Amino acid sequence: MKIIVGVSDMKVSNDSQSDIITYSLGSCIGLVVFDPFVKTGGILHYMLPESFIDREKAERNPYMFADTGIPLLFKEAYKYNATKKRMKVAVFGGSQILDQKGFFNIGKRNYMALKKLLFKNNVLINYEDVGGNVNRTIRLEIKTGDIFVKTSGSSEVKI
Amino acid sequence: MTTIQLLIKDIKNLRPVPAIANQIIEMVDNPSVSMQDIAKIIQYDPAVTASLLRTCNSAFFGLTNPVESVKDAVAILGIDQVVELSLLNASGKTLNKAWKGYGLHEGALWKHAVSSALIAKDIANKIAPESRNTIFTAALLKDIGKTVLDKFIQISSDKIQTLIDNNGYSFIEAEKKVIGTDHAELGAMIAKIWKFSPKMVNIIRHHHILDQNVGKDRDTAIVYLSDCICMMMGVGVGVDGLAYRFNDKVIRELAISPDDISKIIADFTINMQKVESLLRVV
Numbered sequence: 108m109k110i111i112v113g114v115s116d117m118k119v120s121n122d123s124q125s126d127i128i129t130y131s132l133g134s135c136i137g138l139v140v141f142d143p144f145v146k147t148g149g150i151l152h153y154m155l156p157e158s159f160i161d162r163e164k165a166e167r168n169p170y171m172f173a174d175t176g177i178p179l180l181f182k183e184a185y186k187y188n189a190t191k192k193r194m195k196v197a198v199f200g201g202s203q204i205l206d207q208k209g210f211f212n213i214g215k216r217n218y219m220a221l222k223k224l225l226f227k228n229n230v231l232i233n234y235e236d237v238g239g240n241v242n243r244t245i246r247l248e249i250k251t252g253d254i255f256v257k258t259s260g261s262s263e264v265k266i
Numbered sequence: 267m268t269t270i271q272l273l274i275k276d277i278k279n280l281r282p283v284p285a286i287a288n289q290i291i292e293m294v295d296n297p298s299v300s301m302q303d304i305a306k307i308i309q310y311d312p313a314v315t316a317s318l319l320r321t322c323n324s325a326f327f328g329l330t331n332p333v334e335s336v337k338d339a340v341a342i343l344g345i346d347q348v349v350e351l352s353l354l355n356a357s358g359k360t361l362n363k364a365w366k367g368y369g370l371h372e373g374a375l376w377k378h379a380v381s382s383a384l385i386a387k388d389i390a391n392k393i394a395p396e397s398r399n400t401i402f403t404a405a406l407l408k409d410i411g412k413t414v415l416d417k418f419i420q421i422s423s424d425k426i427q428t429l430i431d432n433n434g435y436s437f438i439e440a441e442k443k444v445i446g447t448d449h450a451e452l453g454a455m456i457a458k459i460w461k462f463s464p465k466m467v468n469i470i471r472h473h474h475i476l477d478q479n480v481g482k483d484r485d486t487a488i489v490y491l492s493d494c495i496c497m498m499m500g501v502g503v504g505v506d507g508l509a510y511r512f513n514d515k516v517i518r519e520l521a522i523s524p525d526d527i528s529k530i531i532a533d534f535t536i537n538m539q540k541v542e543s544l545l546r547v548v
Contacts, residue, residue, distance in 0.1 A: 113538075114499065114500075114535060114538060115535045115538075130500075131500035131501070131503060132500055133497055133498050133499055133500030133501075133503060133507075133508060134497075134498035134499070134500075134508070135498075135499065135500060154499065154531055154532075154535055155528050155531060155532060160525050160528045160529055160532065161528075161529055161532045164532045164533075164535075164536055167536065168535070168536065171532060171535055202507065202508050203508060203512075204494055204497055204498065204508045204509075204510055204511070204512040205436055205508070205509060205510060205511045205512060206511050206512045206513070206514075207512035207514075208512075208514060209514070210524040211512065211514050211517065211524050211527070213498050213524075213527070213528070213531075214498065240430075240507050240508040240509045241507040241508070242500045242503045242507050242508065258507070259369040259503065259504050259505045259507060260369045260423065260427075260504075260505035
């Protein structure tokens with residue numbers, strides 16, 4: 108079964124028959140976690156770094172922002188007995204338009220927000236494919252924990 | 267026949283945006299025409315009226331009582347929205363297809379067009395309310411050139427990608443270098459043949475702002491920004507990805523801050539489900 112993670116959305120599953128997929132990450136980030144012991148994984152697809160710009164929307168949809176969405180992805184995985192120590196973490200997206208600099212560079216800011224939060228919580232990133240000017244589609248196979256990346260115009264690649 | 271001659275021949279074969287849309291676009295640009303005049307035109311076109319009513323009664327609006335006439339629609343939704351919906355209905359059929367050269371599956375270019383038009387209107391409402399209808403329409407139709415250039419992109423994709431990867435070209439610069447024209451230039455040609463107003467032709471021609479001076483035109487800059495926001499959000503993005511140039515000077519001149527952009531993205535995302543239902547109906 109395909110479990111689709113929309114824009115500003117998150118899904119976690121331990122169903123070995125399922126793949127979790129998120130489409131078309133531009134400057135957004137797709138954060139993937141997987142615990143091989145309990146065979147549980149999830150994807151968060153967030154769009155913006157910080158929720159302070161609109162608290163009300165962050166309450167309505169916490170998956171829109173890095174600072175409100177990332178903790179929820181981990182908490183949801185813990186409900187399936189996943190542990191931080193065992194979890195593999197992979198990061199995708201954060202692309203930028205050519206010449207996009209400084210504060211207007213939302214892709215980079217999304218990535219920096221993630222790095223800061225994971226570092227503070229002693230979480231290591233096992234794999235990352237971020238930046239550039241492509242958009243990426245990510246698929247996590249729950250049975251194996253394998254992650255596949257597809258950029259437009261290319262075929263899907265297993266990482 | 268040269269590539270350009272072939273392209274012009276293709277433009278002539280392109281199924282045009284229906285006459286009614288053309289008429290509405292022209293009227294929207296004319297300050298002496300009232301919105302009520304436009305409503306009158308719409309109600310005499312049964313196909314557009316039918317799809318307009320279907321859209322009005324979709325989940326996007328969540329109305330409790332069904333809308334049964336153009337007059338009802340104007341009373342409930344306002345004339346602006348009725349004009350927009352009529353334009354969406356009229357242009358959807360052309361844009362909704364799959365465009366293989368650009369790596370856009372069925373509906374992707376359409377989603378990009380509608381999203382970009384809604385975002386552009388949101389920005390226009392804040393900083394250029396008097397031009398909001400023109401800006402909405404231009405954002406909706408700005409990539410019409412892709413529909414003609416698509417098959418040429420398909421055969422030139424390797425050369426284009428090499429220029430981007432190895433020579434620092436943007437996608438549109440690479441189109442021009444390899445094919446001899448680009449989707450914005452072609453879009454403007456189509457708009458001209460379809461007799462869109464010079465202002466609309468100009469915005470479509472310059473919607474990627476390749477020339478710094480063009481960025482001084484506020485309405486073009488708003489359409490440009492809406493396109494950049496859609497790219498960042500990954501909405502209806504194909505092989506061209508985010509390989510266009512970001513011009514922060516143009517954005518600064520609009521007096522739009524990074525936080526404003528984040529807020530526009532947040533607003534749009536909250537409404538995304540509604541937008542999806544709108545896309546299905548049209």
